Structure formats: C-alpha cells, structure tokens
Amino acid sequence: MGYAEKIIGFYKGEAPDHCGRQIDEIWQMSHFWLEHTHDYIQWLFPIPEAGRFNGFAPLLGAEEQAAFVSDEMLRGNQQHSLDVMLAFFGMVRKELNILPLPELNMREHIWLKRGGHNHQRISRIIRSLHLCHQTELAAAFQQAVEDIGTTQGVVSEQSVAYWRAAKNP
Known part of the structure; x- marks a missing residue:
C-alpha cells in the first residue's frame, strides 16, 4: 500500500495506522496516552519529512495534498484531530478562533514550559494543516500557541x- 492509500485510508477510517489503531480510537485516547505515546502524531498530522519517532508513518506527498483539497471529509477529520490535540494542550476551537480553556496552566500543560517534544508536535500540526489546505486554521493555531505560550x-x-516558519513551508 502506497503512502496516499495509507494516509487517505486512515483519515477516512478505512485503514489502521502501523499499530492497527483506527483514527477514531486515537481520538478517544486519554491525555496521559497522548503525552506518552510518540507514534500517532505523524498519522494525525502528516508532513513530507520523516519524523524521528515513527519510521512507519506515511509521508505527505502531492497526491495526498490534492486529496485534502478535494475531499471535505478529510479536512473535517483533520479538524477533529486538531480539536483532540487542542483539548490536550488546554485549548478549544470556535470556528477559526482558538482560545485557552479556563483550566490551562503550566503545571498540567507542559507545552507552556521551555522545550520538550510538544513544541515539535505543535510545529508539525501547523505545517500539516498548512500543507493539507487548511491555511487559515494553521495560521489561527500558530497565533494562538504563540500568544498563549508567551503570555x-x-x-x-x-x-x-519554528512555529512561525511551519506555516510557511
């Protein structure tokens, strides 16, 4: 199975990731699982480059990008993936507005601290949204993490x- 079939099949709920997980199963995982598991983010937010933690994840190519342009279901499912990650990061999306939840704090949301793998995840999410033709959403997410992260x-x-650069691949 080629990359296009893997990404598109996964995003349509027709094919599992390399561990046999369906997209809706990942959406239901706990925040603890999302923090400590490192091989799902590449499936939820594919980009053209291979990541360090998951050599089994498919890469986003021109064919996959074109599918996201023409398929509203793919874009909608990627938006749902973003909503899952936003909840994990202590945020919520209202259309193109991304807002902090009242319980957002540095103790429970470690992305608010310097460094760490969640900053790389954020860069990946921004880049993937942009490449999957959700540029306004990529820009809104980038602006939100920058504003919230620095205040x-x-x-x-x-x-x-890195976050600023990710939306301009």
Whole structure:
C-alpha cells in the first residue's frame, strides 16, 4: 500500500495506522496516552519529512495534498484531530478562533514550559494543516500557541520561530 492509500485510508477510517489503531480510537485516547505515546502524531498530522519517532508513518506527498483539497471529509477529520490535540494542550476551537480553556496552566500543560517534544508536535500540526489546505486554521493555531505560550507560559523564542516558519513551508 502506497503512502496516499495509507494516509487517505486512515483519515477516512478505512485503514489502521502501523499499530492497527483506527483514527477514531486515537481520538478517544486519554491525555496521559497522548503525552506518552510518540507514534500517532505523524498519522494525525502528516508532513513530507520523516519524523524521528515513527519510521512507519506515511509521508505527505502531492497526491495526498490534492486529496485534502478535494475531499471535505478529510479536512473535517483533520479538524477533529486538531480539536483532540487542542483539548490536550488546554485549548478549544470556535470556528477559526482558538482560545485557552479556563483550566490551562503550566503545571498540567507542559507545552507552556521551555522545550520538550510538544513544541515539535505543535510545529508539525501547523505545517500539516498548512500543507493539507487548511491555511487559515494553521495560521489561527500558530497565533494562538504563540500568544498563549508567551503570555501564560515561558515558551522560548526559538520555539516561536519554528512555529512561525511551519506555516510557511
């Protein structure tokens, strides 16, 4: 099965990831699982480059990008994936507005601290949204993490620079 079939099949709920998980199963995982499992984010937010933690994840190519342009279901499911990750990060989406939840705090949401793998996940999410033709949503998410991360957390300028660059691949 080629990359296009893997990504599109996974996003349509017709094929599992490399561990046999369906997309809706990942959407239901606990925040603890989302934090400590490192091989799902590449499936939820594919990009053209291979990640360090999951050599089995498919790469996003031109064929997959074209599918996201023409298939509203794919875009809708990616938006649902974003909503899952937003809840994990302590945020919520209202259309194109991404807002912090009242319970967002540095103790429980470690992405608000310097460094860490969640900053890389955020870069991946921004880049994938952009490449999957959800540029307004990518920009809204990038702006939200930058604003929230620098006002309610101690996110480094280096992470913010990566986030800004991710929406302009």
